[in-house]
Amino acid sequence: MGTFTRTSCGNEVYFNCILDSRFKTNRISVQFVVPLREETAAAYALLPNILRKRSANYPDFSAFNRMLAAMYGAYVDYGVDKIGDAQVLYLLGNTIDDRYTFDGEAVTAKLAGVLRELIFHPPLTDGCLDAEEVELEKTLQIDNLLAELNDKRAYAVRRSVEALCADDPHGLSKVGTKEQIAALTAKQLTDAWQKLLSEARVEVCFTGCGDPKPVEEELVRPLTKLSREPVPFVANTLIRLPNPPLSTVEKMPVTQAKLVLHYATDTLAGRENTAPLQMMSMLLGGSPMSKLFVHVREEKSLCYYCLSRINNYKGLLTIESGVELHQVEDAKAAIFEQVEAMRQGAFTDEELHQATLYLENAYRSLYDAQASLESHYLRQVLVQEPEAPEERIAKLQAVTRDEIIEAAQKLSLASIYLLTGEEA
Amino acid sequence: MKLQTIRSERLQEEYLYGKHETGLEILLAPMPGFQSVYAQFGAKVGSIDTAFKTDLSADYTEVPAGIAHYLEHKLFESEDGDAFSLFAKTGASANAFTSFDRTCYLFSATQQVEESLRALLTFVQHPYFTKETVQKEQGIIGQEIQMYEDDPDWCVFCNLLEALYHEHPVRVNIAGTVESISHITADLLYECYHTYYNLNNMVLVVAGNFDPDAVMQVVEECLVKKDPVTVYPKPFEEPQTVCRDRVTQTMSVSAPMFALGYKEAPLEGRKLLQAQLEYEVLLDVLTGESSSLYRELYNGGWINQTFGYEVFSGRGYLSVLFSGEAKQPEEVRRKLQQALDEAKETGITQEDFDRSRKALYGRLLRGLTRVEGVANSLMSAQMSGISMYDSFDILSTLTLEGVCARLRGSFDAARSALSVIEPAKSTDTAPKEQEG
Structure with missing residues (x-):
C-alpha cells in the first residue's frame, strides 16, 4: 500500500x-x-x-x-x-x-x-x-x-x-x-x-x-x-510579528467582502511537533463541525464560508471568510469569540475525538490518490524526514487537550486584511 | 434482493447492479486494496425542475428558481440537529451538490463505513423543515449566491446559457436569486421533496473498499418504503435558435473572458453518449493542443492556457462550449468558426481520428483510477440511463465517417452565442447589458 x-x-x-x-x-x-x-x-x-x-x-x-x-x-x-x-x-x-x-x-x-x-x-x-x-x-x-x-x-x-x-x-x-x-x-x-x-x-x-x-x-x-553546485537554504522560517497587528483594507467593485486574519504561531514543520496546532485548527475551523462553521456560518448566518488552515512552513494560522459587506464587523467579532473559546478550552472530549477521526479519514484517503500522496511526501521532504500518513495519524491521536489549549494560547494576531466594496 | 454483475471484458473490471423493491437503483463497485469508500445518494432533480406534476396531481406546480439547491441545504438539518453531526461520529467527510439535473449527497470514509452509510440514507430520507429553519437558510444561501456573483468564470458561463436558451430552465442560475429564494417556504420544500425524493427517482452508488453484503444489509434496514410516484416535468418549447447572439457584462477582472456556445439538438441515453464521444474526438482534433488552430491562436496571443472546450448536456439540452481569456473574443469566435467551417468541407484525417480516440480512451481510463472517479462515473451513467462501461464500448465503435457527419451537422454559426466579461474601469459597476 x-x-x-x-x-x-x-x-x-x-x-x-x-x-x-x-x-x-x-x-x-x-x-x-x-x-x-x-x-x-x-x-x-x-x-x-x-x-x-x-x-x-x-x-x-x-x-x-x-x-x-x-x-x-x-x-x-x-x-x-x-x-x-x-x-x-x-x-x-x-x-x-x-x-x-x-x-x-x-x-x-x-x-x-x-x-x-x-x-x-x-x-x-x-x-x-x-x-x-x-x-x-x-x-x-x-x-x-x-x-x-x-x-x-x-x-x-x-x-x-x-x-x-x-x-x-x-x-x-x-x-x-x-x-x-x-x-x-x-x-x-x-x-x-x-x-x-x-x-x-x-x-x-x-x-x-x-x-x-x-x-x-x-x-x-x-x-x-551534471556538475552541480546546489545552494543551501532553509525553507521554513517564522515571520516577524508586527506590533500592533497590521490592518489592510482594499476596495474594489465586489458584492461580497473577503476577510483574512493571520495569526502567528511559533510552530514550524521540521522543528516542532505540529500535531497540536493542526488539531487546534481542525477544531476551530477545519470541518463542518468546527467552531467557525457551526457558530459563525450556521448559527449566525454571517457567511457562506469561514475556515481556518495552518501554514507549517511559516508558523501561520489563517482564517478566511466571505462576508456580506455590512456584516464584516459582526463576522470579525464572531471569529474572535471562537478563537477565544479555543484558548479557554471550550471544546468537549467528543469534539476532540471527532476532529481526530476527521483527520484520520483525510490522511488514510491520501493512499488512494497518486497526486495527493506525492504531494504529502514531497512537501515534507523540504524540511524534515517524511512521515507516512499512518505515522501522522499516530501523532495526531497522541495530542492531548492541554496541548491544544496551549497551541491556541500561543496564537498572536498578526494581521487583518479586508477586501471590500467601493461604497462600503 | 439479487444483484447482477456488470462486467467489462475490455477493462477486466466489474460492478454490481440491482433495483430494489422500493424502486431505488443500487450500484456497488468493490475496489479491494483501496483505503476509502465513496458513496453517493442521488435524486433526479436539479435546478431545471422548476415546474412539475405527478400521477397524483392534476395541475402543474411552479416552484421558485433555486429550490432544488435550497432543498439540498435544508435536508442536512433534522429535528435532532445537523446531519454533519452524524458523520462526525464516524470521521467521514460528507457533502452534497446540486447541478442542473441532479442532487447528490455523498460521503467519503475510511472506517465505520456502514455507520456512515446509515447516516447518509437516514438524513436524506427524513426531511425536517420549519418556518424558522427555512428562513435562517436564506442568509447563508444569499451569501453563496453573492459569492458566485463575484466569480467571473461562473458569470460568463451563466450568461452564455441565458443567451443560448429561450425557455429551457437551464438558463436560470442553479442557486436561483436572492429574490427567488425569498419565496421558498417549508410547504414548498416538502412538496418538492415528496415529489422528487421518491426512491423510484433515486440512485445509490458505493465504490471502494467495502463488503457488499454488509452494505446491502444497511440498505435493507434503512430504506423507507413509499408508494412510487411518477414525475412529469412541465414541457416547454425550446426553439432551435439562440436567444441572443452576444451578451456582455463588466466585472472586476484583469482581461476579457469569453464563453462561446453552439446550441445542438438535445439527445438522450446511448445516442447522447455517442454524440458526446464524437464531439470529444472532434474538438481534440480541431481545437486541442495538437491542432494547428490551437497553435495559431496560442502563438498569435489570441488565447492562453485557460482556453478549453466542453460538451455540456443534460435533460433537454446539448451544447458545445469554448471558453477562456482573450483580449479580442470576437476575433477568437471568428477564427474558430472559420476553422470549423473549413473542417466541415475537408473532414478530418484517419490518422488524427485514431490518435484522438486513443487519447480519449486513456482519459476515460484515468477517470477510473480513483474511488471517487468510479463513484462519479457510475452515478453519471445511471442518471443518464446508460452503464459506466458503455463509454468504452461506444468509443471502440466510433468511425471516421460518423465523426465527420457529426461535424457537418453541428457548429452552425447562426445557432451560436458569445458571452463576454469585460474588465470594469476603476469604479465602473455597471450591471449586465444584453445585446442582440
Whole structure:
C-alpha cells in the first residue's frame, strides 16, 4: 500500500518512489527546489512554461502534443509553487500503465524519456532559447499574474500574505512581478535554465504501479552526472510579528467582502511537533463541525464560508471568510469569540475525538490518490524526514487537550486584511 | 434482493447492479486494496425542475428558481440537529451538490463505513423543515449566491446559457436569486421533496473498499418504503435558435473572458453518449493542443492556457462550449468558426481520428483510477440511463465517417452565442447589458 522510498543520489538529487499495484496510471514528476529570491523568481517561474512545450527532438509544439496524444493521452503538466521560503518549479508527466495499452507498449519508459528531453534538451538557437517563444510566454505569464485578480477569494489571501510578509521571502510573488517578467530576455532565461539545473535541489518522484527503473535511468542519472553546485537554504522560517497587528483594507467593485486574519504561531514543520496546532485548527475551523462553521456560518448566518488552515512552513494560522459587506464587523467579532473559546478550552472530549477521526479519514484517503500522496511526501521532504500518513495519524491521536489549549494560547494576531466594496 | 454483475471484458473490471423493491437503483463497485469508500445518494432533480406534476396531481406546480439547491441545504438539518453531526461520529467527510439535473449527497470514509452509510440514507430520507429553519437558510444561501456573483468564470458561463436558451430552465442560475429564494417556504420544500425524493427517482452508488453484503444489509434496514410516484416535468418549447447572439457584462477582472456556445439538438441515453464521444474526438482534433488552430491562436496571443472546450448536456439540452481569456473574443469566435467551417468541407484525417480516440480512451481510463472517479462515473451513467462501461464500448465503435457527419451537422454559426466579461474601469459597476 503506497510504499514510499527515498534515495539520496548525491549532490542534492533525490529519487522518491511510491509504488502501489492498485494504480492504473504512472506519474513521473521532477521538482526543482530553490530559495524564493527577488532576483531569480521571475526567470525561474517562466522556465516550466517554456520547457514543457517542446524539445530539440520534437521542436514542433503541435507534433509534440500529437506524440503525447498517441501515447493514450499522456500529458505533461508544469508549474510553480511557493512553499515557505522555497520556490518549487515542476514538470510532470502522467500516462496509463503499460498493461492497459492495446499492445503492451512501453509508454511509461517513453514518457520518462520525453521529460528528459524537455528538461535537458530544449530547442536552442545559437545556444539560446527561442526569443519569440520567450516573448510570447512572458506576455501570457503577465496575463496570468494579472488574472489572479479574478478569483477574489484567492486574491484576498495572496494580498494579505504579501502585506504581512513584506520583508520576508514568503511575501514575494511566486512568479515575480509584472515588471520583472517584462524585463526578461531569452539570454537571461537560458542562463536561468542552466543555473536552475546547477543550483536546485532536485526531487524526482515516481508514483504508480509500473517499473520505476526507466525513470531512474532517464531522469535521475543525467542529473547526477551534471556538475552541480546546489545552494543551501532553509525553507521554513517564522515571520516577524508586527506590533500592533497590521490592518489592510482594499476596495474594489465586489458584492461580497473577503476577510483574512493571520495569526502567528511559533510552530514550524521540521522543528516542532505540529500535531497540536493542526488539531487546534481542525477544531476551530477545519470541518463542518468546527467552531467557525457551526457558530459563525450556521448559527449566525454571517457567511457562506469561514475556515481556518495552518501554514507549517511559516508558523501561520489563517482564517478566511466571505462576508456580506455590512456584516464584516459582526463576522470579525464572531471569529474572535471562537478563537477565544479555543484558548479557554471550550471544546468537549467528543469534539476532540471527532476532529481526530476527521483527520484520520483525510490522511488514510491520501493512499488512494497518486497526486495527493506525492504531494504529502514531497512537501515534507523540504524540511524534515517524511512521515507516512499512518505515522501522522499516530501523532495526531497522541495530542492531548492541554496541548491544544496551549497551541491556541500561543496564537498572536498578526494581521487583518479586508477586501471590500467601493461604497462600503 | 439479487444483484447482477456488470462486467467489462475490455477493462477486466466489474460492478454490481440491482433495483430494489422500493424502486431505488443500487450500484456497488468493490475496489479491494483501496483505503476509502465513496458513496453517493442521488435524486433526479436539479435546478431545471422548476415546474412539475405527478400521477397524483392534476395541475402543474411552479416552484421558485433555486429550490432544488435550497432543498439540498435544508435536508442536512433534522429535528435532532445537523446531519454533519452524524458523520462526525464516524470521521467521514460528507457533502452534497446540486447541478442542473441532479442532487447528490455523498460521503467519503475510511472506517465505520456502514455507520456512515446509515447516516447518509437516514438524513436524506427524513426531511425536517420549519418556518424558522427555512428562513435562517436564506442568509447563508444569499451569501453563496453573492459569492458566485463575484466569480467571473461562473458569470460568463451563466450568461452564455441565458443567451443560448429561450425557455429551457437551464438558463436560470442553479442557486436561483436572492429574490427567488425569498419565496421558498417549508410547504414548498416538502412538496418538492415528496415529489422528487421518491426512491423510484433515486440512485445509490458505493465504490471502494467495502463488503457488499454488509452494505446491502444497511440498505435493507434503512430504506423507507413509499408508494412510487411518477414525475412529469412541465414541457416547454425550446426553439432551435439562440436567444441572443452576444451578451456582455463588466466585472472586476484583469482581461476579457469569453464563453462561446453552439446550441445542438438535445439527445438522450446511448445516442447522447455517442454524440458526446464524437464531439470529444472532434474538438481534440480541431481545437486541442495538437491542432494547428490551437497553435495559431496560442502563438498569435489570441488565447492562453485557460482556453478549453466542453460538451455540456443534460435533460433537454446539448451544447458545445469554448471558453477562456482573450483580449479580442470576437476575433477568437471568428477564427474558430472559420476553422470549423473549413473542417466541415475537408473532414478530418484517419490518422488524427485514431490518435484522438486513443487519447480519449486513456482519459476515460484515468477517470477510473480513483474511488471517487468510479463513484462519479457510475452515478453519471445511471442518471443518464446508460452503464459506466458503455463509454468504452461506444468509443471502440466510433468511425471516421460518423465523426465527420457529426461535424457537418453541428457548429452552425447562426445557432451560436458569445458571452463576454469585460474588465470594469476603476469604479465602473455597471450591471449586465444584453445585446442582440
